[in-house]
């Protein structure tokens with residue numbers, strides 16, 4: 432299945448162990464590991480192959496594993512949330528969960544002996560963690576208000592589920608895609624505000640209308656005409672490819688010059704992944720993401736090979752896409768397209784949840800909504816389907832004091848990766864430091880609009896500093912002969928319409944000196960004012 436032109440001797444360590452035993456083989460060994468214990472396990476199985484079932488050994492907390500789920504389109508039910516809560520609850524102070532920058536959730540404190548029971552519980556409520564780490568396809572992101580938003584052009588929920596089902600064999604594991612050259616990110620949005628950060632995915636689908644005459648044979652995409660648009664236009668997606676961040680190189684996705692009807696999206700995903708699997712470069716892991724193959728081949732050859740796999744030609748991209756809104760954060764109360772219903776976005780500081788929070792969120796979704804919960808890529812939650820008549824009572828719920836619907840203008844947009852608490856790549860502590868910093872800045876300053884600050888603990892960029900207004904990337908720096916935790920500062924990231932990546936403006940600022948620097952950036956670039964000054968002005 433994989434390209435065998437690379438000789439065994441030239442294989443890097445990851446390719447070698449994947450060739451020796453496929454990661455998915457680990458599915459059948461979970462019971463054995465549970466009895467054996469983590470200390471006696473083969474190291475490659477423990478540190479790498481377990482990631483094929485979403486289980487991550489944490490060198491920072493040996494024996495306490497992390498589990499990464501899959502949440503297609505970021506949607507889960509209250510019963511799924513309750514099961515996740517039960518899982519972390521049993522680990523007491525070690526147990527917690529994090530909403531991730533891919534609209535997903537990770538559980539912490541997991542003991543290997545509990546895995547068989549945990550997988551049974553997942554199975555009972557339709558949860559899966561399959562192929563969520565290492566050289567697999569990550570959680571597929573979609574618009575967090577799909578199906579709720581009156582202005583959306585296409586409800587992506589079903590499509591995202593279909594893509595996941597195809598890629599993971601309905602969550603059971605799919606050996607066709609268990610040995611990719613590297614990780615792979617897919618996003619699909621049917622809204623107007625690019626809620627998924629399409630530009631930073633290996634493969635992204637953004638809404639675009641094709642003139643009917645240009646579409647060739649009239650396809651089933653026609654049945655998706657939004658009523659607001661004339662019947663001469665057919666809904667589909669323009670395709671972007673090759674976006675990624677890595678320690679050595681970051682690229683925004685580029686247009687493939689292809690438009691696909693909704694019913695062709697799953698097949699296009701499959702074709703792109705087959706091409707990547709069979710031809711993607713595998714020798715150097717720093718040069719294995721999809722963009723490196725596109726560089727090597729050129730876009731035309733890549734596109735031609737895709738058509739070859741698809742067995743039909745791709746239509747050229749529509750002249751423009753429909754991403755014409757600024758990005759929304761969905762925090763607060765919003766009317767749904769369904770009359771009398773609302774969705775409410777709660778700010779979860781840096782995405783961190785504990786078991787009791789998770790039970791509470793599940794209860795609120797049951798009592799006030801339709802038992803549904805959604806995640807956003809900003810690590811927050813949305814509870815949909817709250818009726819007008821229940822809204823006032825919902826707003827009196829004590830949980831909303833901690834998970835606010837109207838947080839401060841920095842807190843509202845704060846994003847942070849895992850950092851040193853659990854991640855061995857981390858050069859700095861992130862989540863707690865991010866929260867303290869925001870608190871201090873909000874105490875001193877008044878803001879006129881939200882400012883999106885993203886923290887990431889190392890150059891891998893899981894916290895996406897390049898999409899932020901102000902991005903902070905962990906580094907080590909020197910001051911007075913001592914090595915300290917520091918950050919490189921990124922600015923200029925633009926999301927939503929005309930999204931583009933920010934760049935590094937200064938390097939190696941010690942974290943202990945950061946607050947006044949951020950304060951100055953916020954005043955000079957984002958219209959923030961010192962509270963004292965604002966008071967003086969109002970007294971004049």
Ligand code: SRM
Nearest residue numbers: 531532533535569675676677847848849853854891892893
């Ligand atoms: Fe990431 C590796 C956490 C989103 C780029 N990422 C890791 C590991 C698995 C490293 C490790 O083994 O410790 C981190 C696990 C730490 C932990 O215990 O939580 C980790 N990445 C995360 C999460 C949890 C950050 C967060 O707090 O939200 C995100 C999980 C998403 C998910 O649900 O699947 C997460 N990672 C991202 C993103 C953002 C995105 O997808 O929009 C990126 C940049 C985009 C991209 O991949 O192109 C990202 N993570 C990386 C990389 C660099 C990839 C590369 O090509 O070099 C690594 C390192 C690697 O893969 O070798 C990495």
Ligand code: SF4
Nearest residue numbers: 848854857888889893
């Ligand atoms: Fe870990 Fe670095 Fe990713 Fe943060 S950015 S989660 S520190 S790998």
